[in-house]
Amino acid sequence: METLRRWAPVAVIILVTLLAHRDVLRRLARLPGMRARPQRLRACRAALIAMSAWMAAVVPVLTLHNFAWLPADVIAWALALSLFWVLAVLCFDAWLAWAQPASFNPSRRRMLAAALPAAAAPLGGAGFGIALARYGMSVVQQDIVIPGLPRDLHGLRIVQLTDIHFGPFFGPAELERAVAMANETRAHIAVLTGDLITRVGDDLEGCIRLLAKLKAEAGVYGCHGNHEKYADLPEQADRLGARAGITFLRHQAALLRFGSARLNLAGLDYFGNGSRLAGRIAGLVEPGAINILLQHNPAHFPAAAETGFDLMLAGHTHGGQVNLPVLRENINIARAFTEFVRGRYQIGDSQLYVSCGLGTVGIPVRLGAPPEVTLVRLCAG
Numbered sequence: 001m002e003t004l005r006r007w008a009p010v011a012v013i014i015l016v017t018l019l020a021h022r023d024v025l026r027r028l029a030r031l032p033g034m035r036a037r038p039q040r041l042r043a044c045r046a047a048l049i050a051m052s053a054w055m056a057a058v059v060p061v062l063t064l065h066n067f068a069w070l071p072a073d074v075i076a077w078a079l080a081l082s083l084f085w086v087l088a089v090l091c092f093d094a095w096l097a098w099a100q101p102a103s104f105n106p107s108r109r110r111m112l113a114a115a116l117p118a119a120a121a122p123l124g125g126a127g128f129g130i131a132l133a134r135y136g137m138s139v140v141q142q143d144i145v146i147p148g149l150p151r152d153l154h155g156l157r158i159v160q161l162t163d164i165h166f167g168p169f170f171g172p173a174e175l176e177r178a179v180a181m182a183n184e185t186r187a188h189i190a191v192l193t194g195d196l197i198t199r200v201g202d203d204l205e206g207c208i209r210l211l212a213k214l215k216a217e218a219g220v221y222g223c224h225g226n227h228e229k230y231a232d233l234p235e236q237a238d239r240l241g242a243r244a245g246i247t248f249l250r251h252q253a254a255l256l257r258f259g260s261a262r263l264n265l266a267g268l269d270y271f272g273n274g275s276r277l278a279g280r281i282a283g284l285v286e287p288g289a290i291n292i293l294l295q296h297n298p299a300h301f302p303a304a305a306e307t308g309f310d311l312m313l314a315g316h317t318h319g320g321q322v323n324l325p326v327l328r329e330n331i332n333i334a335r336a337f338t339e340f341v342r343g344r345y346q347i348g349d350s351q352l353y354v355s356c357g358l359g360t361v362g363i364p365v366r367l368g369a370p371p372e373v374t375l376v377r378l379c380a381g
């Protein structure tokens with residue numbers, strides 16, 4: 001099931017692209033200008049066949065998180081440009097379809113010219129999304145009211161960084177800024193909730209070297225995300241983290257004391273949606289303490305609530321990363337995998353906060369989900 005979830009979006013994107021290529025070719029073949037110059041049509045056909053082969057044969061290989069035959073930055077750029085190609089082809093196809101070029105004449109020429117900005121709007125949106133992903137970072141504060149919270153924990157601040165995806169689109173400059181913003185919050189605890197990197201070959205060491213600058217009086221803790229797991233990097237992250245003063249909690253808990261109050265911070269590696277978590281985390285709950293779970297995947301919130309965790313901190317969804325408002329619905333890919341996409345949720349006395357995170361996967365674009373450094377503040381109910 002997890003494999004299906006990993007590959008379904010890739011398969012859908014490839015299928016849509018191949019269908020769009022076929023559609024574009026059919027529409028181009030009907031253009032009078034193309035009919036008059038068959039060599040142009042042959043060149044377009046050859047280009048679209050080459051791009052179809054790239055999308056169907058090369059992109060799935062590049063998507064493998066442990067593919068290490070090329071530098072990780074090259075793979076990241078190749079995948080991003082491939083996705084921009086998909087967007088451009090869909091825009092071009094829509095433009096051809098809407099302007100009905102089969103009956104091309106001077107009035108049609110005006111219609112085509114008028115339709116061009118509308119068809120190119122998604123590309124403009126992508127440009128805005130690139131700028132937002134790179135420069136739109138801010139601190140998002142979320143108060144979590146916990147009934148019966150000990151007085152010594154009232155006002156306790158936890159700063160959360162997640163889904164950094166350290167690489168060409170979220171590099172040292174951006175991460176340094178995020179760490180500086182996190183340090184400005186003067187949090188008591190700093191937590192990392194997974195996806196430090198995207199794939200094998202990404203500079204995990206450089207990422208953790210910058211994260212070593214995180215300051216929090218009770219320490220820096222973390223859990224691993226799906227990308228560390230797929231790239232088989234959790235052990236390396238543990239070793240680098242230990243040297244940098246970062247403790248990755250892997251089916252472990254750290255019991256922290258603030259005055260006379262106890263806060264139990266538990267964490268475990270990414271769990272896929274198909275896995276049942278409840279039975280596995282029962283032993284991580286500390287009776288009489290405030291229990292907080294670090295788990296990358298927010299889909300497991302019901303299990304955390306059932307087990308007795310007061311709060312779960314997660315990432316993974318990137319807040320949808322690209323959100324498209326359609327009628328009254330907010331469409332994003334994360335909704336296909338979980339109902340917990342972004343922000344605070346509650347089941348009984350348990351709460352979940354899903355951070356939008358910092359980096360991106362695939363296309364380096366964020367729409368409706370700016371990168372965030374999360375500051376959680378515990379409040380007595």
Ligand SMILES: [Fe+2]
Pocket residue numbers: 163165195225316317318361
């Ligand atoms: Fe992620």
